[in-house]
Amino acid sequence: MAAPPQGDLLPGTLEMLILLTLRREPLHGYAIAQRIQQTSADLLRVEEGSLYPALQRMLIEGWVSAEWGVSARHRRVRIYTLTPAGRKQLTLETERVGRVLDGIARVMRLAEA
Amino acid sequence: MKRILRYFRARQFERDLAAELEAHLDEKIAELIAAGMHPDQARAHALRHFGNRTRLLERCREKWAFMPLDEIGQDVRYALRMLRKSPVFTAVAVLSLTLGIAANILIFSAVDNVLLRSLPYPQPRRLFALWSRSAPHGAEPMHVSAADFYDWRAQSHAFESLAAYASWPMNLTDIDEPRRLATELVSASLFATLGVQAHIGRTFAPDEDREQSAPVVVISHRLWRELGAPSEIAGRELTINGSPATVIGVMPAGFAFPSPETDAWVPLALNTANRSNREGRWLKVIGRLRPNITGRDAATEMDVISRRLAAAYPAINTGWSASLVPLQEELVGKTRPILLTLQAGGLLLLLIACANLANLLLARGASRSREIAVRAALGAGRARILRQLIVESLVLATLGGGLALALATQGIALVRTFGAGLIPRAEDIHMSSPVALFALAATVFTALIFGLAPALDAARVGLRAHLASAARGTPRDLEHKRGLLVSIEIALASILLVATGLLGESLVRLLATAPGLQTGHVLTMRLALPRSKYPTNAAQIAFFQQLLERAQSLPGIAAAGEISDTPLAGNNPTFEFVVQGAVRGPSDPPLQAGLRVISAGYLRAAGIPLRKGRDFTAADRPGSMPVAIVNETMARRCWPGADPLGRAVRLKEDQRWMTVAGVVPDIKHMGLKADEGPVVYTPYAQKTQEWLAWTTLLVRTAGEPMDFVPAVRNAIRGLDKNQPVAEISTLERSLARSTAVPRFTTLVIGVVSGLALLIAVVGVYGLLAYTVARRMPELGIRLALGASPRQLSWLLLRQAMVRVLGGVAAGLAGSWWLAHWLESLLFGVRPHDPATFAGVAAVLLLASLAAVLAPARRAMKIDPTAALRAE
Numbered sequence: 001m002a003a004p005p006q007g008d009l010l011p012g013t014l015e016m017l018i019l020l021t022l023r024r025e026p027l028h029g030y031a032i033a034q035r036i037q038q039t040s041a042d043l044l045r046v047e048e049g050s051l052y053p054a055l056q057r058m059l060i061e062g063w064v065s066a067e068w069g070v071s072a073r074h075r076r077v078r079i080y081t082l083t084p085a086g087r088k089q090l091t092l093e094t095e096r097v098g099r100v101l102d103g104i105a106r107v108m109r110l111a112e113a
Numbered sequence: 114m115k116r117i118l119r120y121f122r123a124r125q126f127e128r129d130l131a132a133e134l135e136a137h138l139d140e141k142i143a144e145l146i147a148a149g150m151h152p153d154q155a156r157a158h159a160l161r162h163f164g165n166r167t168r169l170l171e172r173c174r175e176k177w178a179f180m181p182l183d184e185i186g187q188d189v190r191y192a193l194r195m196l197r198k199s200p201v202f203t204a205v206a207v208l209s210l211t212l213g214i215a216a217n218i219l220i221f222s223a224v225d226n227v228l229l230r231s232l233p234y235p236q237p238r239r240l241f242a243l244w245s246r247s248a249p250h251g252a253e254p255m256h257v258s259a260a261d262f263y264d265w266r267a268q269s270h271a272f273e274s275l276a277a278y279a280s281w282p283m284n285l286t287d288i289d290e291p292r293r294l295a296t297e298l299v300s301a302s303l304f305a306t307l308g309v310q311a312h313i314g315r316t317f318a319p320d321e322d323r324e325q326s327a328p329v330v331v332i333s334h335r336l337w338r339e340l341g342a343p344s345e346i347a348g349r350e351l352t353i354n355g356s357p358a359t360v361i362g363v364m365p366a367g368f369a370f371p372s373p374e375t376d377a378w379v380p381l382a383l384n385t386a387n388r389s390n391r392e393g394r395w396l397k398v399i400g401r402l403r404p405n406i407t408g409r410d411a412a413t414e415m416d417v418i419s420r421r422l423a424a425a426y427p428a429i430n431t432g433w434s435a436s437l438v439p440l441q442e443e444l445v446g447k448t449r450p451i452l453l454t455l456q457a458g459g460l461l462l463l464l465i466a467c468a469n470l471a472n473l474l475l476a477r478g479a480s481r482s483r484e485i486a487v488r489a490a491l492g493a494g495r496a497r498i499l500r501q502l503i504v505e506s507l508v509l510a511t512l513g514g515g516l517a518l519a520l521a522t523q524g525i526a527l528v529r530t531f532g533a534g535l536i537p538r539a540e541d542i543h544m545s546s547p548v549a550l551f552a553l554a555a556t557v558f559t560a561l562i563f564g565l566a567p568a569l570d571a572a573r574v575g576l577r578a579h580l581a582s583a584a585r586g587t588p589r590d591l592e593h594k595r596g597l598l599v600s601i602e603i604a605l606a607s608i609l610l611v612a613t614g615l616l617g618e619s620l621v622r623l624l625a626t627a628p629g630l631q632t633g634h635v636l637t638m639r640l641a642l643p644r645s646k647y648p649t650n651a652a653q654i655a656f657f658q659q660l661l662e663r664a665q666s667l668p669g670i671a672a673a674g675e676i677s678d679t680p681l682a683g684n685n686p687t688f689e690f691v692v693q694g695a696v697r698g699p700s701d702p703p704l705q706a707g708l709r710v711i712s713a714g715y716l717r718a719a720g721i722p723l724r725k726g727r728d729f730t731a732a733d734r735p736g737s738m739p740v741a742i743v744n745e746t747m748a749r750r751c752w753p754g755a756d757p758l759g760r761a762v763r764l765k766e767d768q769r770w771m772t773v774a775g776v777v778p779d780i781k782h783m784g785l786k787a788d789e790g791p792v793v794y795t796p797y798a799q800k801t802q803e804w805l806a807w808t809t810l811l812v813r814t815a816g817e818p819m820d821f822v823p824a825v826r827n828a829i830r831g832l833d834k835n836q837p838v839a840e841i842s843t844l845e846r847s848l849a850r851s852t853a854v855p856r857f858t859t860l861v862i863g864v865v866s867g868l869a870l871l872i873a874v875v876g877v878y879g880l881l882a883y884t885v886a887r888r889m890p891e892l893g894i895r896l897a898l899g900a901s902p903r904q905l906s907w908l909l910l911r912q913a914m915v916r917v918l919g920g921v922a923a924g925l926a927g928s929w930w931l932a933h934w935l936e937s938l939l940f941g942v943r944p945h946d947p948a949t950f951a952g953v954a955a956v957l958l959l960a961s962l963a964a965v966l967a968p969a970r971r972a973m974k975i976d977p978t979a980a981l982r983a984e
Contacts, residue, residue, distance in 0.1 A: 029133060030140040048137065049164050052130070053172045066129075073143055077136045078129065 014046065014054050015063075016093035019086055022064060028077035029055060055080065063089045130173055138163060171497070188504035195505060196512075199477070203509075205879075206473050209872045210513025211520060213466030214552040216865055218521040218544065219528055220459040221551075224452045226542045227445050233367060235308040236401075240440035241408060243275070243398040243415070247433045254436055257398045259383055260391040261422065262300075265398070265435070268418045271411035272400040276303040277381060278371065279396050282641050282807070285376075286835040287352035293641060293839035294336070294353065294376040301380055304331075306401045307370060313337070314347035314362030322380035328358040331378040334366040353379070355645035371397070373540060391429045392766065399440060412437050450937045451858050457934075458609055458865045463555060465605045469872045470556065471563040472598040474506070475591060476883050478564070499565065506564030507557065514553045521549070531857060592884060596916045599876045603920025603961070604927065606873040607953050609866035611928035614949035615935055615942055616859040622941035623852055629780025630680060631720025632844040636818035636825065637679055639840040641807035646833075653806050654735070654798050656832065660810065661712055663828040669815040674715030675797060675808040677708075678782075679840070681847035685783050690793060692751045693761040693770055706747055706791040707782070708764070710800055710808075716742075716777065718811045719844075726758050726775030733796040740796065741771040744779050747791035762793060767801055784851030786940055811844075818843045858938065870960060873920075878964035881913040885968045893977045902973035909969050910962075917961040921954050928953075 021027065021035050032055075033046040058064045063086035069079040082090075138159055145155035163169075196203040231237040244254030245261065257265075257277065266275045278299040285294045304316035316331055330353060337346060350357045358379065369375065381396075402411055415435040423430040438446075485498055525544055532539035640660075647653045657675055664673040678684040687705045697703075713729040716722075724745065733740055741762060748757040761770040771793075782789040797808065814821045822841055829836055885892070892905055932944035942949070 028136070028140075030137045047164070048134075048162070049169050049172070052134065052169060056130075056173045071136070071140065073140060075136050075139055076132070077140070078133045 013097055014050055015058060016090065016097050017044070017046075018051075018054060018058065018080075019063065019082060019090040019093060022080055022082040022086070023090065026079045026081040028069070028071055028079045030077070031071070032080070058086070061085070061089070127170075130170065134163075134166065134169070185504065188501055189508060191501065192505040192508040196508065202473055202477055203512075205875055206470055206509055207513045207516065209466040209469050209868075209875075210510065210556050211516040212868050212872075213463040214514055214517035214549075214556060215520040215524065216868070217459040217463050217552045218517060218549050219524050220452075220455045220861070222521075222525060222544055223528060223532060223539075223542055224456050225547070227448055228452055232441055232444070237441060238439070239273075239402040239404070240307070241400050241402065241411065241437045242440050242443035243400055244436045244438070245394055245433055246436045254438070256394040257396045257435075258391045258394045259387055259396060260389050261394075261430070261433075262396055262398055263388060264422055265415070265418060268421070269400075269411075269414060271402060271406045271414045273403045274302050274306045275398060275400040276300045276306040277396040277398050278303055279381070280371075281379070282639075282839070283354045283377070283379070284641060284643050284835075284837050285351060285353055286355065286643075286837070288340075291835050291837040293639070293837045295372075295374045296353070296377045296379055297371065297375055298381040299378050303370075303378070303399075306399055308401070309364070309368060309370075311362035312365040312368075313344075314360070316362055316364075317378075317380055322382050324382050324384045326380065326382055328353075328356060328382075329361045329380065330358040331362045331364060332360055333364055333376050334368070336376045337363040353377070355643035367541070391426055408437055408439065450934075451854065454612070454935060454938060455858065455861050455865075458612065458862050461605050461609050462865050462869050463552060465602050465869050465872050467555060467559040468598045468602045468605070469876050470509075470559050472595050472602070472876055472879065474560070474563040475595055475598070476879065502564050503561060506560035509564075510553070510557045510560040513556060517552070518549060592880075592887075595880055595883070599873070599880050600916050600920035600923065602873040602876045603917055603957060604924035606866065606869040607921055607924025607957055608928045608931065609862070609869045610953040610956060611925070611932065611949060612935060613859070613863050613866040614953055615932065615939055615944065615946060616855070616862055618942045618946065618949060619938070619940040620852075620855050620859045623785050623855055626781065626785045628681060628785060628848060629721065629778055630844070632681075632848050634814050634816070634818055635718065635720075635844040636812045636814055636821055637809055637840070637842050637844060637847070638822075638825065638838045639679065639807065639809050640829070640836060640838055642836070644803070644806055647806060648803075650800060650803055651735070653803075654800065657712065657797060657808055659832055660829065661714065663831065664810065664812055664825060665714070667812075667821070667824050667828060669821065669824075670812055671815060672714060672718040672813040674718035674811045675712040676715050676719075676811065677710040677797075677805060677808060679809040679847065680719060680780065680782050681784060681844060681851050682840075683783050683851070685789060687790075689765040690762050691765050693763070695751065703765075704751070704791070706793050707789060709782075709792060709794045710797050710802075710805060711794050712797050712808075715811065718813045720813075721777050721780060724776040724778055725756075726773070728775060729794075729796045729798075734798050737799070739769050739771040739799050740774040742775040742777055742794040743773055744777055744789070744792040744794075746779050746788070747793060748773075748776050750791050769801065771795060785848075786851075786855075809840075818845075855938070855940070870957070873957075874960045874964045877913060877917060877961045878968065880916065881909060881965045882968040882971075884912065885909060885972045889975065892972055892975050893979070896975060896977040902975075905975075906969040906973045909972050910965055913965045913969075914958075914961065917958065921957050924957075925950055925954060 017036050018032055021032050021039075027035060029051060033048070033051055036044055036046050055064070055066075059066060063083060064080045065083050066078045066080050068076060071077045141159040141162070142152070142155045145158060146152055150158070232240065234240060243257065243265070245257045246254055256279075259277070262275070262277045266272075269275065276299065278297050281296050281298045283294045283296040285292050299317075299322075301317035301319055301322040304310075305319075310316065311331065312334060314331075317329070320326065321329060330351060332340075332346075332351075337343075340346070343349070346360050346363055349360050351360060352358075364378075400411075402408070412435075415437065419430070419434040423433060488498060521544060525542065529539055529542050532542060642653055642656060647656055661673055661675060664670060678686065685707045688708045690704045690706050692704065711729065713731055713733065716728050726742070729740065729742070743751075743757060743762070751757065751762070752760055757773045757776055760773050762773065763770045777794070779789055779792070781787070782792070810825070812818070812821060812825060819841075826838060829838060895905060896902070928950065929945060936944050
């Protein structure tokens with residue numbers, strides 16, 4: 001019953017990454033995964049097994065809204081858009097992740113010294 | 114609201130998600146093909162990457178943080194299927210829960226109604242019963258004299274209102290079927306004190322209990338219905354005890370003071386002499402405290418008043434005080450230990466049922482741990498599995514609880530029927546929802562805790578370990594837990610069995626007690642003459658003399674007699690007597706003895722033998738020498754070592770000496786449990802008390818006594834067609850009624866502990882059966898290595914019996930500690946009766962042994978090769 005591997009992401013960062021990606025433009029699920037992979041220069045991979053549950057949760061929380069549209073390849077896809085609540089959440093998440101990263105950076109510096 | 118909407122959108126959501134995932138796959142495949150991959154290869158690659166799609170769907174669904182109703186439905190269906198697949202488990206679990214819960218609901222409904230629910234009057238806590246008390250009289254609460262009552266009422270400030278009442282049966286005539294009325298003489302303040310209003314008309318006005326007030330009566334709802342429920346009842350005249358009385362009101366249906374049998378309330382219109390009589394203590398008194406006055410304040414004030422009265426009337430009131438008892442306690446006090454015992458029994462049974470359920474669920478969880486591990490491996494989330502197990506436990510508890518509710522609903526009518534006359538206010542008993550909820554909660558709690566154990570175990574141990582261990586059976590740890598539960602069940606069952614043993618032994622001894630009279634074939638009925646029609650002693654004596662002669666001459670009647678209070682019915686009025694020539698010191702207690710006024714022939718009709726002297730005869734008439742017959746206790750107490758014949762006693766209130774003409778043995782006049790104390794019998798024909806206008810007619814018949822009722826009634830009608838009879842019964846029935854409460858208590862506790870024994874023994878059986886199944890391979894190896902089957906079964910027996918012995922020891926120790934609580938219910942048995950304790954131990958050990966023999970024999974028949982191959 002162990003949870004499946006969450007990619008190479010720090011726990012809790014996936015939702016922030018999705019929100020960040022959606023800030024620029026509305027996207028469908030596959031495109032979100034691709035975009036994250038590309039912008040991180042292939043450093044971060046988003047598994048489908050994590051992506052869709054996260055999207056569902058965000059839909060329920062009201063951070064994103066979804067509408068059926070057509071992809072660049074002319075396929076019927078569900079396109080996610082950031083909502084005002086999502087924007088607010090993004091600020092919170094960014095701050096939180098920033099603090100975590102800051103903390104980790106400090107610890108790493110200390111360990112190197 | 115949002116959640117409900119979401120539920121209706123759940124199907125839409127499922128479709129959307131599926132389409133979305135499909136699109137995702139297509140995008141990926143298209144991209145891979147665009148990158149130059151072969152379409153088939155691209156599809157396989159994408160799918161591999163995608164992982165378990167069902168799992169993904171499941172996890173998405175979980176994000177919809179609510180439980181879709183159709184999934185619960187699915188869980189319930191699955192649970193029912195699982196339960197049906199193991200019918201024995203289901204039957205045992207559900208049945209023990211049903212019985213445990215139903216017994217508790219029934220018992221607690223009675224307890225709640227009688228002990229916990231307050232009296233049906235406003236501010237019931239302010240109501241108290243007041244008794245007179247005097248140390249020389251043994252400090253027993255006694256009735257109150259009229260003069261004391263009126264003085265209390267005049268002087269007390271703590272009570273807002275005081276009321277007196279006394280049962281005074283009267284006759285209702287000039288209607289189709291003359292009948293006796295259970296009437297209460299009451300002070301006009303009674304209804305105001307209780308705080309109740311009439312249903313129709315009004316209750317008494319404050320001055321309606323004066324001697325010269327017009328005769329009025331308030332009737333019960335039942336009597337009103339019997340009269341045809343006329344709406345214009347107020348103002349109608351009824352002939353009560355031969356004189357007209359105007360009905361002024363009808364009480365509401367539920368009003369039952371002082372008892373549900375009460376038919377009518379008549380003002381206590383005492384004349385001046387009776388009002389100032391300080392010696393005759395015959396009234397019952399209740400009072401309502403003023404607001405903000407405590408019972409203690411009132412008691413202090415009553416002490417002051419009592420001292421004042423003692424100073425004013427030293428000859429009579431010296432040493433007398435008043436005692437206060439909350440009315441609720443007064444009415445239900447005697448039933449309390451019985452009901453609490455039954456309730457304790459019910460709770461023990463519920464505990465046993467819960468332990469049994471826990472035991473079953475643990476065993477079942479163990480045998481299902483493999484199934485759970487497999488489901489987890491196939492991708493069921495931990496939450497999903499937990500939910501499934503919770504639903505299963507809830508289904509089980511709901512089945513048990515539902516059946517219990519159904520059973521209790523049926524049973525409550527039985528409790529009302531059997532409880533009538535045994536427990537106060539039995540007619541009000543109805544299902545008590547708090548206890549139903551409590552019992553359900555207890556079982557649901559048990560079901561959840563122990564039903565979840567395997568899932569939590571699985572989570573702790575980890576999937577792989579579980580899969581591995583499930584194949585080889587479960588840890589011994591589980592067997593220890595189950596063994597402990599079985600020991601607890603046995604211990605609780607032995608406490609119940611000890612209670613049953615002690616109560617049963619008491620009952621046997623009680624029923625074996627000789628009543629002192631011959632109860633077979635004796636018809637009894639009660640007649641009370643109206644004083645208006647038979648005002649003098651002579652008229653009353655003449656009527657009863659003629660009645661006796663007519664009764665004796667009826668065919669098939671062996672003997673007839675009359676007595677002032679029906680034997681075995683519980684009434685034993687006592688009076689103060691003076692013994693001629695006895696010197697009484699100032700601190701000696703006054704001689705209180707029962708007074709029974711009887712006809713010649715009574716002793717023969719009742720079958721009471723004479724020890725000495727002679728019976729009363731027709732020659733003991735008003736003018737002849739006053740005589741008396743005493744019982745042996747009276748003879749021993751008044752003339753120890755001397756011959757009582759020829760000695761003389763008198764009632765303190767009567768100057769006439771009566772010569773002792775005979776001695777009879779003591780009988781169980783008030784029921785088998787109590788001794789009657791000293792008793793003086795006097796002849797009815799010589800009575801001087803004009804108020805004694807009633808008698809109980811006893812007829813010893815040749816056949817079934819009730820067959821003679823019409824003949825005897827005819828004889829009475831022949832004398833006076835308006836004379837009603839009441840309480841038609843037999844001595845056998847009175848005897849049975851006097852033992853009804855202990856029989857009822859013992860029966861209930863017996864049934865409860867029988868169930869407990871059954872459940873506990875099933876637990877023992879289940880434990881060993883499980884052990885044998887689990888250790889089959891090991892036992893096979895032992896057999897293969899040369900152990901004899903007998904050795905094997907002994908090994909197993911010993912293990913199970915150690916659990917049982919531990920339980921029995923703990924249970925008996927607990928019983929030893931608890932037994933004194935039963936003391937007030939016991940008769941002729943000490944709470945620590947060694948035979949009972951030994952008997953309980955023997956019963957439990959034998960029953961457990963019988964239960965473990967079957968699995969042990971199965972172990973003896975193990976085929977080593979088959980057992981080893983199973984591994």
